[in-house]
Amino acid sequence: MNRVLGLRRYPLKSAAAEHPAEAVLGRHGLDGDRTWVCLDADGTIGSAKQPRLWGRLLDVAVEYEPAQGGSGERTTLTVPGGAPAEAGTPEADAAVSDWLGRPVRVARTAPGRLQRHHWWPDEPGMIPEWSAGVEPGGDDLVDARPSDDGRFFDFGPLHLVTAGALERLGAEHGEAVDPIRFRPNLILDLPADPEPGQQITVGPDVVLQAVVPTPRCVIPSLAHGGARADRGLLKTLAGHHRIDVPGFGRATCFGFYADVVETGTVKAGDEIRVRAA
Secondary structure: OOEEEEEOEOOEOOOOOEOOOEEEEEOOEEOOOOOEEEEOOOOOEOOOOOHHHHHHHHHOEEEEEOOEOOEOOEEEEEOOOOOOEEOOOHHHHHHHHHHHOOOOEEEOOOOOOOEEEEEOOOOOOOOOHHHOOOOOOOEEEEEOOOOOOOOOOOOOOEEEEEHHHHHHHHHHHOOOOOHHHHOOOEEEOOOOOOOOOOEEEEOOOEEEEEEEEEEOOOHHHOOEOOEOOOOHHHHHHHHHOEEEEOOOEEEEEEEEEEEEEEOEEEEOOOEEEEEOO
8 A cells, every 4th residue: 555655844945844744735735835935135035946045044944833723824933053933023034144144034925026046057967958058057047936825836836756766766876865855745655756647646535636747956966854965966867867858858857746636634644546647
């Protein structure tokens, strides 16, 4: 029987993961996921895809508390060695600014045109075909888009990895690879990633649909969540996982994005089944 091996939530974009035992899953992803973002002085949003500017954000702990009993939802940030501070307060802004070494603001909303800095890895094969013309090792300013309810996703509302794909990657790389490197929402006990269009039932209520493989950036090689820095992982990914992404072109991918077809609560240990496309 295949099951959900773990849940991961990221209440602040590019900050450390929470590991909830269960979470409400709506059309726009896990409740509380990527609802906050850091804004730089130039108005761009924070993403560890530019590690020089935002890599230290990966070590900021975040706790999301859903609304209950008449109280509203609450998100608390804690920088290493610091005291907890509630997102949206001057204390949180000051703590994260001190940690990053420049003034930033932790926000729930962002400017009308969302942009973020993106560092393109210089490892051959790590730049997607649709980004032809960018310079390896260079910084770029790219458009980002919020979801319909204002969340700060790079593409889809849900990102998943499978145990089978992780096992094969570990064999290719010569050592086990921590799934946190790929910042998934769900880790599934499946032998391989579903094909785009296939549906996955999770527990009694939830239905997901695989959409597209996930193009990879520099983040899997960075130290975070107990995983040490490992630039060699990019070489392994580019050497074994550069594929044709339907409708886009060739890119180095790992994991997959999914849409939420039927909502509900997901829990670690929920049974999962894959349906034919």
